[in-house]
Amino acid sequence: MKRSDVVADAAIALLAERGMRGLTHRAVDEAAGLPPGSTSNLARTRAALLELTLARLTALEWEAVAGAYEGAYERTHDLAGLSALLAGALHLRLADRVHTLARYELALEATRRPELRAIYDRAGRRFRDPAVAILAALGSRDPVRHGRTLVAFAEGLVFDAVVGAGAMPTREELERAVREVLTGMLGGTAAET
Numbered sequence: 001m002k003r004s005d006v007v008a009d010a011a012i013a014l015l016a017e018r019g020m021r022g023l024t025h026r027a028v029d030e031a032a033g034l035p036p037g038s039t040s041n042l043a044r045t046r047a048a049l050l051e052l053t054l055a056r057l058t059a060l061e062w063e064a065v066a067g068a069y070e071g072a073y074e075r076t077h078d079l080a081g082l083s084a085l086l087a088g089a090l091h092l093r094l095a096d097r098v099h100t101l102a103r104y105e106l107a108l109e110a111t112r113r114p115e116l117r118a119i120y121d122r123a124g125r126r127f128r129d130p131a132v133a134i135l136a137a138l139g140s141r142d143p144v145r146h147g148r149t150l151v152a153f154a155e156g157l158v159f160d161a162v163v164g165a166g167a168m169p170t171r172e173e174l175e176r177a178v179r180e181v182l183t184g185m186l187g188g189t190a191a192e193t
Contacts, residue, residue, distance in 0.1 A: 003034075003038070003042060004042055004052060004056070005056060006032050006034070007028055007032055007034070007038070007039050007042055007043065007049075007052065008052050008053045008055070008056030008057070009032070009056065010028045010031040010032035011023055011028050011031075011049060011052070011053040011056075011102075012053060012056065012057055012060075012098065012099060012102040013031060013098060013102075014027055014028060014031055015053070015101065015102035015105040015106065016097070016098040016099075016101035016102045016105075019105055020105050020108070020109055023049070023050075023053075023105075025037075025039040025040045025043075025046075025049065026039075028049070047113065047115060047116070050106065050109060050113070050116055051115070051116065051119055053102070053106065054106050054116065054119055054120060054123065055119070055123075057099060057102055057103055057106065058123040058126065060099060061093070061096075061099060061103070062126060062127070064089075064092050064093070064096065064099075065089040065092060065093065065127075079138070079179065079182055079183065079186070080179065082134065082138070082182065083175050083176075083178045083179035083182060084175055086150075086154070086178045087171055087174035087175035087177075087178050088171070090154055090157065090158065090174045090178070091171045091174055093154075093158050094158060094161055094162065094168060094169070094174075097162055100158060100162050101162065101163070104159070104162075104163065106120065107120060124151075127151060128147055128148065128151050129147075131147040131150050131151055132144055132146075132147035134147075135147050135150065135185070135186075138182070138186055139186060140185060140186055146185045146186075149181075149185065150181065150182070150185070153181050157169070157174075157177065
């Protein structure tokens with residue numbers, strides 16, 4: 001594993017465990033089992049450490065849900081199949097509490113740091129663009145708006161289950177919820193096989 005990945009993975013774990021205040025170069029060195037100064041050599045500033053961490057987190061999250069998107073374009077005519085795929089991706093996200101909490105910490109920090117905001121927004125497009133393409137293939141009359149709505153629905157569901165007052169939904173509950181949202185957006189335009 002590359003040293004940058006070791007550092008970023010330790011930073012992700014620290015963000016989830018201690019929050020933004022607990023993320024220091026020294027704490028990352030200790031958590032990663034690296035000699036003092038290793039993190040500073042790789043990411044000189046706090047901004048550089050945050051950028052490295054966000055890039056790694058985005059890559060890990062994409063890797064985890066890529067299976068839900070792979071082949072989705074071929075199956076977009078099938079609302080039930082797509083609902084199952086998206087529910088599977090959500091289920092994976094819910095199971096990964098550490099990455100989710102770290103992402104929330106970074107999202108809040110991005111509201112205060114324009115340079116991090118730009119990276120965070122680019123990372124978000126990596127997830128939004130496939131949603132738009134899938135919804136367009138399903139026959140959405142406004143795939144950009146519907147894609148944003150679908151992502152916002154998914155984010156809200158994850159937030160409620162991980163840090164809100166909501167219960168942890170089962171995969172079946174997730175599938176039903178996704179299907180209801182897609183049906184509401186698309187009406188009768190998508191096949192219901």
